Amino acid sequence: MEALTATRPQPAAASGALLEVEDLHVHFETSHGVVRAVEGLSFEIGRGEVVAIVGESGSGKSVTALAIMRLLPRLTGRTRGRVTFDGKQLLDLDDESMRELRGRDISMIFQEPMTSLNPLLTIGLQITEPLTIHLGMSDAQARARACELLSLVGIPDPESRLDQYPHQFSGGMRQRVMIAIGLACNPKLIIADEPTTALDVTIQAQILELMKDLSRRLNIALIVITHNLGVVARYADRVIVMYAARMVEQGEAEAVFHRPRHPYSMGLLRSVPRLDRPRGSRLETIEGLVPNLANAPPGCRFAPRCPFRIEICAQEPSLFLTDTGALSRCHRHAEIAENKIAWAAADAGTLAVAAEHGAPLLSVKNLTKHFPVRGKLAKKGAVVRAVEDVSFSIYPGETLGLVGESGCGKTTVGRLILRLEQPTAGEIAFEGTNLLTATAGEMQTIRRKIQVIFQDPYSSLNPRMTVRQIIGEPLHVYKLAPTRKAADERVGQLLSQVGLRPELGERYPHQLSGGQRQRVGIARALAMEPSFIVCDEAVSALDVSIQGQIINLLEDLQRRLGLAYLFIAHDLAVVRHISMRVVVMYFGRVMEVADRDTIYREPLHPYTKVLLDAAPVPDPTVEKARAPRLIKGELPSHMAPPTGCVFNTRCPIASQECRETIPPLEEKRPGHYAACIKI
């Protein structure tokens, strides 16, 4: 590290702002008119400061980053305002000088580590490229520096890894490589656009820790763009909250999180389910949708969704300095400060508890799925053990949460239950009928009772069909409605059941917002009158405020229709909120099963503990107080699975015994099962 600090003579001493953005406007000319993506944004960033820009999709946060980097599409994007970086006016620079600046003084880290590295070039080449271009290093110098960078971002054995290609790295490792490339030229500013969104919780924790540490050590200013409030709380010194192209609040992280002075920030913070608080019965939500930026409402942008809306809100609010030292774009900020107005608590509802156990609706026994490995290099008979010996039951009206990191087999379990994949071994029984031996006729009736809601609301609806056709199709196929008119009525009924206006039936999916599409997906599932729905990451692609609405809808439907859910997700807080019992999976196997409160209060399995520790909590005070307990290493390779307990390679308490015996899932306490020999 000596060499790195040596190349930066004055590490501390923040002298004035590094980046100053004044009255930034970005407009896009589209065929639907001008879309004002960013309007009048001003902020400053000091040297070595970490600032988070938070907002939902379409709020203009990514566009801001691209505008600073001058990477917006030239033909349609129009940028106005002043961006001063280190004394230079970025928007007035000629292309040549701007290019020199990019990658040397400002670098950018993107969300998708799988696609932001060139698959045909070695890692070494991609790290040394900016060094030879911007700093004019020789090949040998650049290579030495690349080695240093890789060890800086925590990649073991850097010398040999330099000659490897991106596909030989895991997702987390690739993101480390991206960070290494970002750091290559000692930038003064790094802009990270959703740097950990595509990563698993345990890997996310590693990367967050790394970036925070590097920024502090090398005095690099960091702009983190994210929608995840937990990530913000872990990182940021200062927070900028954006809504519909405008900054609505800006202030110290502690102030914004604990004493928000804008109704939107208040609402946003309330609508996230939190691991560190007792579970409420119902999620708080912000009603309504983000406005369309092509014809945004006059006055306060948030007014249509704001419960504190008064007459003056029809006028555009300016940025007010509040008591906390933060800036708020709300006319009523003073009243908020005096606690005169606050969000009403959501109606209490009844806290859902695990149903009285009668006969299970669905039971899965020793379910196993092996995928054959194809390809020339694969050994004959080689398999990926995606799901191994999984057993659980779901009772009528119950929600069973299934959590785990990517590649743990949770989605495969869902697909096996839906019979989209053929299990290798095991048994799936629904209402007593074994699905694997059911006749075609029996299967036909059962299919209707088991439905699915997918993660991606964009690709789960056929783009060539209208909403009415999508929801009406099962009615038609299964003759659930006697006449066309009855079918249309039923579609209208289903639409209002999921909170959509019946007129939306004539629209195509691309004309709807993400949340609306997810509601259509739910209505399609309900059209079959199912008793069991597999929700495969049903809310993870949605914005925070929309996520709450959908979860509440699912819970309401469950109460009203007596549905049972298998809720597959990676977000622990969401799973805790909606589930009655939770199954934790790792690498194809069940690690722990218990009811919701037990598993979150007193987890037994070391993996569950690690998962809960890694999940960021949207509260900077909590985050600062937490000792970073990081799990080392990454998911093992499916090509070379570990012997014995699958978790032994990363387990903090693993011993020799763990490498030899496969721990069975045992009832350690009443109703609390864990697969670990050390408990």
Add this chain to the structure above:
Amino acid sequence: MTIAAPSVPETGTRPRGAALEFIRQQPLGAVSLVIIVIMMFAGIFSPLVAPYDPLNIDFASILGAPSWEHWCGTDAYGRDICSRLIYGSRTALVIGFTSSFVGSSMGAVLGIASAYFGGKIDDWIQRFVDVLLAFPLIVLALVVVAAFRRFVVGGVDVNLILAIAIPIIPRVARVVRAAALSVRVMPYVDAARAAGYSHTRIIFRHMAPNVVAPYLIMLTAFIAQAILAEASLSFLGLGVTEPTAAWGLMLSGNAADFYREAPWMILFPGAMISLAVFAFNLFGDSLRDFLDPRFKV
């Protein structure tokens, strides 16, 4: 990148007249449609439109240059080229369009089925496609023509249509399969499977509309190929035969011998083939965009 999604209108606009809407959205496509309609009109009503009998040999005006009597000149037998072109559009449309449509549609169904079922079925279909692809289009057409008996329905040589259609099948099947493979893994297909819909329904209702883009491109591109193949087969004496008026035949017959003296003998049929191909391709493109709901506001 999260740029705001394009504006969403409050109420879905339903096109009042599909034809009017097509003209408004796709002016270029409308022009090509007009050309196709004119060609179809000329083909159907040839006896009314054509100034002369296309088979009428007139030794008084052999190799006549374009003039007021003969707009496109006359050929080596003194037949009116303009009239032959008008009658020829009948042959071109029947053979070219039908064989391309039949071939592409069968290829598309095969391609989607191959992608949908996967595994062994996919392997078998693809090996079969490989075998067919090993033969050049014209050779395969020759085999088909030779293998089957001549079979004429209503003056149309069904055998010839099949001969041109069959070599098109594997080519379209390959391309459509590739597109269908990406549609196959879309969650909405999984949703349809989870709903227990029949294979036929999933293939025709959920997958086919989403691979319509490559299908239409292939279909219109193969119309041109089919017209040319028809000409080649005719030249070899296996397709349409003299004295029937056909564009390909007009190009490949003795026209080449007289290209110095009578360039119009090649010029006009060539121009017609190009125009037809151009019109079909353009129309296919605009139809693809028009049928895609995502291009609508």
